[in-house]
Amino acid sequence: MAETENRDLEGAEESLDFETLHGQRIEEMNSLLEQRSMKKLQTVLEEADEFDVAEFLGKLPEQQMAMVFRLLDKEHAAEVFAELDSEQQEYIINTITDTELGGILDELYLDDTVDMMEELPANVVKRVMRIATPATRALINQYLKYPENSAGSIMTAEYIDLKKYMNVRESFARIRRIGADRETIYTCFVTSADRKLEGIVTVKDLILADEDAVIESIMDDNVIFCTTTDDQEDVSGMFSDYDLLAIPVVDREKRLVGIVTVDDVMDVMEQETTEDMEIMAAITPSDRPYIRTGVFEIWKNRIPWLLLLMVSATFTGMILTSFEDALAVQVVLTVFIPMLMDTGGNSGSQASVTVIRSLSLGDIEFSDLARVVWKEVRVAVLCGATLAVATFAKVMLVDHLLMGNASVTVMVAAVVCLTMFLTVLCAKVVGCVLPMLADKLHFDPAVMASPFITTIVDAISLLIYFTIAKALLGI
Amino acid sequence: MAETENRDLEGAEESLDFETLHGQRIEEMNSLLEQRSMKKLQTVLEEADEFDVAEFLGKLPEQQMAMVFRLLDKEHAAEVFAELDSEQQEYIINTITDTELGGILDELYLDDTVDMMEELPANVVKRVMRIATPATRALINQYLKYPENSAGSIMTAEYIDLKKYMNVRESFARIRRIGADRETIYTCFVTSADRKLEGIVTVKDLILADEDAVIESIMDDNVIFCTTTDDQEDVSGMFSDYDLLAIPVVDREKRLVGIVTVDDVMDVMEQETTEDMEIMAAITPSDRPYIRTGVFEIWKNRIPWLLLLMVSATFTGMILTSFEDALAVQVVLTVFIPMLMDTGGNSGSQASVTVIRSLSLGDIEFSDLARVVWKEVRVAVLCGATLAVATFAKVMLVDHLLMGNASVTVMVAAVVCLTMFLTVLCAKVVGCVLPMLADKLHFDPAVMASPFITTIVDAISLLIYFTIAKALLGI
Numbered sequence: 001m002a003e004t005e006n007r008d009l010e011g012a013e014e015s016l017d018f019e020t021l022h023g024q025r026i027e028e029m030n031s032l033l034e035q036r037s038m039k040k041l042q043t044v045l046e047e048a049d050e051f052d053v054a055e056f057l058g059k060l061p062e063q064q065m066a067m068v069f070r071l072l073d074k075e076h077a078a079e080v081f082a083e084l085d086s087e088q089q090e091y092i093i094n095t096i097t098d099t100e101l102g103g104i105l106d107e108l109y110l111d112d113t114v115d116m117m118e119e120l121p122a123n124v125v126k127r128v129m130r131i132a133t134p135a136t137r138a139l140i141n142q143y144l145k146y147p148e149n150s151a152g153s154i155m156t157a158e159y160i161d162l163k164k165y166m167n168v169r170e171s172f173a174r175i176r177r178i179g180a181d182r183e184t185i186y187t188c189f190v191t192s193a194d195r196k197l198e199g200i201v202t203v204k205d206l207i208l209a210d211e212d213a214v215i216e217s218i219m220d221d222n223v224i225f226c227t228t229t230d231d232q233e234d235v236s237g238m239f240s241d242y243d244l245l246a247i248p249v250v251d252r253e254k255r256l257v258g259i260v261t262v263d264d265v266m267d268v269m270e271q272e273t274t275e276d277m278e279i280m281a282a283i284t285p286s287d288r289p290y291i292r293t294g295v296f297e298i299w300k301n302r303i304p305w306l307l308l309l310m311v312s313a314t315f316t317g318m319i320l321t322s323f324e325d326a327l328a329v330q331v332v333l334t335v336f337i338p339m340l341m342d343t344g345g346n347s348g349s350q351a352s353v354t355v356i357r358s359l360s361l362g363d364i365e366f367s368d369l370a371r372v373v374w375k376e377v378r379v380a381v382l383c384g385a386t387l388a389v390a391t392f393a394k395v396m397l398v399d400h401l402l403m404g405n406a407s408v409t410v411m412v413a414a415v416v417c418l419t420m421f422l423t424v425l426c427a428k429v430v431g432c433v434l435p436m437l438a439d440k441l442h443f444d445p446a447v448m449a450s451p452f453i454t455t456i457v458d459a460i461s462l463l464i465y466f467t468i469a470k471a472l473l474g475i
Numbered sequence: 476m477a478e479t480e481n482r483d484l485e486g487a488e489e490s491l492d493f494e495t496l497h498g499q500r501i502e503e504m505n506s507l508l509e510q511r512s513m514k515k516l517q518t519v520l521e522e523a524d525e526f527d528v529a530e531f532l533g534k535l536p537e538q539q540m541a542m543v544f545r546l547l548d549k550e551h552a553a554e555v556f557a558e559l560d561s562e563q564q565e566y567i568i569n570t571i572t573d574t575e576l577g578g579i580l581d582e583l584y585l586d587d588t589v590d591m592m593e594e595l596p597a598n599v600v601k602r603v604m605r606i607a608t609p610a611t612r613a614l615i616n617q618y619l620k621y622p623e624n625s626a627g628s629i630m631t632a633e634y635i636d637l638k639k640y641m642n643v644r645e646s647f648a649r650i651r652r653i654g655a656d657r658e659t660i661y662t663c664f665v666t667s668a669d670r671k672l673e674g675i676v677t678v679k680d681l682i683l684a685d686e687d688a689v690i691e692s693i694m695d696d697n698v699i700f701c702t703t704t705d706d707q708e709d710v711s712g713m714f715s716d717y718d719l720l721a722i723p724v725v726d727r728e729k730r731l732v733g734i735v736t737v738d739d740v741m742d743v744m745e746q747e748t749t750e751d752m753e754i755m756a757a758i759t760p761s762d763r764p765y766i767r768t769g770v771f772e773i774w775k776n777r778i779p780w781l782l783l784l785m786v787s788a789t790f791t792g793m794i795l796t797s798f799e800d801a802l803a804v805q806v807v808l809t810v811f812i813p814m815l816m817d818t819g820g821n822s823g824s825q826a827s828v829t830v831i832r833s834l835s836l837g838d839i840e841f842s843d844l845a846r847v848v849w850k851e852v853r854v855a856v857l858c859g860a861t862l863a864v865a866t867f868a869k870v871m872l873v874d875h876l877l878m879g880n881a882s883v884t885v886m887v888a889a890v891v892c893l894t895m896f897l898t899v900l901c902a903k904v905v906g907c908v909l910p911m912l913a914d915k916l917h918f919d920p921a922v923m924a925s926p927f928i929t930t931i932v933d934a935i936s937l938l939i940y941f942t943i944a945k946a947l948l949g950i
Contacts, residue, residue, distance in 0.1 A: 338795065
C-alpha cells in the first residue's frame with residue numbers, strides 16, 4: 001500500500017497533468033509486458049483502474065490481449081471486460097473456458113451483460129446463454145425484449161430494495177449483506193410486498209437519521225420514476241433536471257423492475273449527442289466508433305442521404321434550366337450564384353441548428369412557433385441588411401472597380417443585394433419553421449439541419465434571384 | 476405523509492406518464508394561486524421538488540413570482556433559487572430584505588452562488604457580497620478568479636474530508652456532523668495535515684467495512700483527480716470514462732481545494748454539446764438559452780461568420796468569373812453547378828462532422844491522420860462512384876430525354892459525372908484533414924464543420940468542373 005502511494009502521489013507532485021499520469025501507467029504496463037515480467041505486470045494490473053487496463057489491452061494484438069486478460073482476478077476481469085469493445089469481448093469469449101466465462105458472467109453487472117449480448121454474433125450469444133445461470137439467463141432474455149434506446153434496455157436489476165417497516169439499523173444490515181454487488185447503494189428503493197414502488201430513501205438520509213427511525217418516516221414518497229418503455233433521451237433529461245444519481249424504472253403495473261444509474265445516463269448523453277450530430281450532417285447514426293467502422297458500412301450510412309439530397313438539388317438545376325435564356329444574356333449573373341446560395345444556406349443552418357438544439361433541451365416547444373418565427377424575422381432583417389450592404393460594397397469595389405468587370409453595373413449590384421436580403425429572410429424562416437414542424441409530426445428535428453435546409457434555400461434563392469433580375473434588368 | 480403518498484402513487488397508477496404528473500403538479504399550484512389559497516399552496520410547494528417549483532415560478536409575472544417565492548421556507552427557498560434564471564434571481568434579490576438574502580446565501584451551495592454571481596449585474600453583486608459572511612465572501616472571490624470553463628469555476632468547496640488515522644465509526648460520526656450541507660457525502664476525501672490529497676474512500680467502502688477499520692487501510696490512494704485550471708470538458712470526459720460521482724480538484728501544490736460533482740458535469744456536457752453544435756453551424760456560442768437571448772445579441776453571434784463566409788465565397792465567384800467565356804459558350808454547364816456544389820459540400824460535411832465528433836470523444840487523435848485519410852479515400856471512392864453513376868443516369872434520362880435539352884450531350888454528362896467523382900473524393904479528404912489539423916494547432920475542430928468545408932469544397936468543385944469541361948468539350 002505504502003509503495004503504491006508513493007508512486008501515485010509523488011508522481012503527481014512532479015507533474016499534475018492527469019493525462020500524463022495515465023499515459024505513464026499504460027507505458028509501465030507495456031514495458032513490463034515487453035520484459036515478460038508477468039508477475040510484476042499482474043500486480044500493476046490489479047492496482048490499476050479497469051479503464052486504464054482496458055485501454056492497455058485494447059492496443060495489444062488479440063492473442064496477447066487474451067493472454068494478459070487471463071492474468072486478472074475474476075472480479076477485476078469482469079470490470080475490465082465490461083470496458084472492452086464488442087470485437088475484443090468476442091475474441092476473449094472465444095478463447096476462454098466455460099468456467100472462466102461463467103466466472104466473468106457472475107461478476108458482470110446485468111446491464112453490461114445485456115449491452116454485450118446486443119453486439120455479439122448469434123453463435124457467441126448462444127454459448128453465453130448456455131453458460132449463464134438460469135436466473136441470469138431469464139433476466140437477460142427479459143431485458144433483450146425492451147425496445148432499443150428505451151429505459152428498459154439500459155436499466156440494471158442490481159438495486160437495493162427496502163421495506164417501509166424496516167428501521168435504519170436493519171436497512172444498513174441489509175445494505176451490508178447485499179450491497180457489495182449492487183451497482184448503486186446510495187439510492188434505496190422502498191417496495192411493497194407485491195413489488196410496487198412506495199418511495200425512495202438515500203444513504204445520506206439513512207446516515208443522518210436516528211438508528212431506530214422507521215424507513216416509512218424518512219423515505220420520500222414523491223418519487224421521480226420512469227417506465228420501461230420511456231425513451232432513454234427523456235430519462236437522461238430527468239437526470240439533469242432533477243440532479244439524480246439513480247432513477248427507478250417501473251412496469252405497467254407500477255412494479256419496480258430495475259434502475260438506471262447516472263453513469264449509464266452519461267453514456268446515453270454522449271451517444272445521443274453523436275446521433276444528433278450525425279443526423280444533422282445527413283448520416284444514418286451508428287453505434288460503433290468511427291475508427292472501428294468498416295468502409296462499406298460508412299458508405300451505407302452516408303450514400304442514401306447524398307443521393308436523396310442530390311435528387312433534391314435537381315430542382316435547383318431545373319430552375320436554372322428554365323432561366324437558361326436569361327443567363328445566356330447576362331452571364332455575369334452566374335458569378336454571384338455560389339455566394340447567394342452559400343450565404344442563404346449558412347443563414348438557414350444557423351437558425352435551424354439553434355432551434356433543433358433548443359427543442360432537444362426543452363427550451364422551446366411547438367407552441368412557441370410564433371415567438372420563434374418573429375424572433376428569427378427580426379434577426380434576419382438585421383443580418384440581411386448587414387449582408388446586403390456588405391455585398392453592395394464588395395460587388396461595386398471588387399467586381400466593378402478592382403476587377404474592372406464592365407458587365408457588373410449598379411443595377412446588377414442592386415439585384416444581388418436585394419436577393420441577398422430576401423434570401424436571408426426566407427432562409428431564417430425556413431430554418432426555424434421546418435425543425436419545429438418535424439418535431440410536431442414526431443420526426444427527429446435534427447433531420448432538418450444544414451443539408452436539407454441548404455437544398456431548400458438554394459432553390460428559393462435562385463427563384464428570388466431570377467425574378468428580381470427579370471424585373472430590374474428587363475431580361 | 477399518507478395523503479401525499481396517495482396523491483403521488485395513485486395518480487401514478489392511473490397514468491404512468493411522468494410528464495403528465497409533472498404538468499398536473501404545476502397546474503395544481505396555478506389553480507391554488509388563482510383561488511388565493513395561500514396556505515394550501517405553501518403546503519404543496521413545500522412538498523414539491525425544487526425543479527417543479529422553479530418552473531412554476533418562472534412562468535409567473537415577476538411581482539407574483541417574488542410574492543410566492545417568499546412563501547418558501549429558507550432551505551427550500553435556496554434550492555428553488557438555484558434553479559431560477561439569472562433575470563429572475565436578480566428580480567428576487569432586488570425585492571427581498573438583507574436578512575432574507577443572507578438566509579438564502581447561507582443555504583446556497585457555493586458553486587450555485589458563484590454561477591449566480593457570474594451572471595448578475597455589478598450593483599447586485601456588490602449587495603450580495605456585502606451581505607455574505609466574510610468566509611463565503613472570501614470563497615466567492617477565490618472562485619471568481621478561476622478561468623471560465625475551468626474545473627475551478629465549476630467546483631464546490633462543500634465536501635467531506637477525513638483523515639487517514641480515523642476509523643470507520645469516527646468517519647461516520649464526522650459525516651453525520653457535517654454531512655447535511657455537503658453537496659455529496661458519497662465520496663469522502665482523505666487529506667493530510669497540510670490539506671494535501673492522500674486518497675478517497677466511498678461511503679459504500681465505509682458501510683461494507685468493519686467499524687474499527689482505519690481509513691488508511693480501506694482508502695483508495697490511486698486517486699483520479701483534476702487541477703483547478705483543467706478544462707471542464709476534459710473533466711467531464713473523466714467522469715464518463717471512470718464512472719465517477721465526484722472528482723477532487725487540487726491546486727498547484729496538490730492541496731485539495733474543491734470537488735466537482737456529477738450533476739454539475741451533466742450540465743457541462745449539455746452546455747459543451749450546445750457550444751459544439753453552435754460552432755459547427757458558424758455561430759458564436761452563447762451561454763443564454765435561445766428563447767431568452769435578445770435579437771441584437773443573436774445578430775452579433777451570427778453576422779461575423781456570415782460575413783466571413785460570404786467573403787470566402789467570393790473566391791468561388793472569382794473562379795466563375797474567370798470561366799465566364801467558357802460559360803457563355805456552354806450555358807448548359809451552369810445548370811449542374813448547384814448539384815455539384817451541394818453534393819460536394821454534403822460529402823465533405825459528413826466526413827468533417829464524423830471526424831470532429833470522434834476527436835471530441837477521444838476516439839481518434841492527430842496520429843491517426845493517415846488511417847483516417849485512407850478510410851475516407853476508400854469511402855469517397857465508393858460514394859463517388861455511386862453518385863457518378865446516379866448522376867449519369869439522371870442527366871441522360873431526365874435532362875437529355877425527358878426534358879429534351881439538346882445541349883445536354885453524352886460528353887456533357889461525362890464531364891458532370893467525372894467532376895462528381897473527383898469532387899466527392901476531394902471533399903471527403905478536405906473534410907477529414909481540416910478538423911484534425913485544427914485540433915493539432917489547438918483550434919476548436921468544430922470550426923471546420925459544414926459552413927467552412929462547403930465554402931472550400933465549392934471552389935474546388937468549380938475548378939475541377941471547368942478544367943474537365945475545357946479538356947473534354949474543348950471550350
